Amino acid sequence: MQGAFKSGLCALALALSALPALAQSSRTTGSPADPWEGFNRAVYNVNDALDAALLKPVAKGYQNTVPDPAREGVKNFFGNLGDVWSTVNLLLQGKVVESARMTLRVASNTIFGLGGVLDPATEFGLERHSEDFGQTLGFWGVPPGPYVVLPLLGPSTLRDTAALPVDFKGGGLNFVNDTGAVVTLSGLRVVSTRAGLLSAERVLADVALDKYSFLRDAYLARRRSLVYDGNPPEEPADAEPASAAQ
Template structure:
């Protein structure tokens, strides 16, 4: 399995070097580069249908059948499992202080927090500090490429799609456990996103199901939010980038 993981990692990094993303960004004047809009809209409609089936309609939704404390615990475990990969990305970005802090956070939550069931580290002044290989690529000067909508997951871009693949491969946990078990973290993150969808249901509904063009709304919110996280030039003027976490759509 190590050879296969290495081959996929080389392929993913090759995608970055072979594309034009290392060149100066050619995003249009409106700040939106969406060359696959027709296909993206089809995937967006599929995601709307899934969202409607899971979270809307008469009576309790599928997601509401799970108690909120379960989502909270799931989120804690998912974040703990992601920390080894976060530390790797901190190092790749040259953020050694953050790498040290996240290493301590991992040790504390994996031991005192009972494998991540509880976020003890936050109470000790070690809050969650997320990063990913998409951000690493941004630090290295790779432009975001085109806007992409993924099935179930939702809004992304070319750079982050590659980053998501690489994140699965550079997390040390992937080399300690078997392949099925190594995907527990991403699955738990998806469950945590379902919990967020429940908590912020009204806001999500207004954007996804009540706006005149939910595709454009989601695209604008995602691009603003992601560029704000990375300290890149924002797009649009009317939406607060902190208003909505679009991960999970």
């Protein structure tokens, strides 16, 4: 781990030193959804180097030292917190039935799942329906706008970026009054999420010649699918690529 950490730090230093030049780069792949590609690639490179230097080694250590049941409990706990905000957004979208089902899911996991550490709701047939405020804006017709890579946070769009303050406020740990506990829980959520992506990262390294464009297109396609609940409308042949649409 120490060797990977040192190599990651070197990569981070190189990426930071190259940031001004990369930000001014005009390199594009012709995607109408990504007019700021030069800047986005620069931020992506810095994020990637920071991940290699810090987050990935910590996530590997977490995966290797924490037993599977404990990691699953952590993931379930934070998933239950996210379900609360999903319930609110479903209601904001006027999806009353789905919101009621998510309310039952949260109640079941909170009461019978030891505060969300267990997930009996899935066994009851109450599947997760994840929603955020960016999806709510998209549901009501707000276009995604240009693709943007945010420092530390990664892929986004202009619409989803504008929704982030609301998502942080509504879907965060606002019920915890202790600042130290908030920092600890937030860090644990990030590490848990990153550990869950380790296997997907290996697949990505095998299939993607250009990880940046692969992740961009996958993110935009997934967000569009989420806005339309998995059934995005078919676009005309002469329309912009799906990644530039809702």
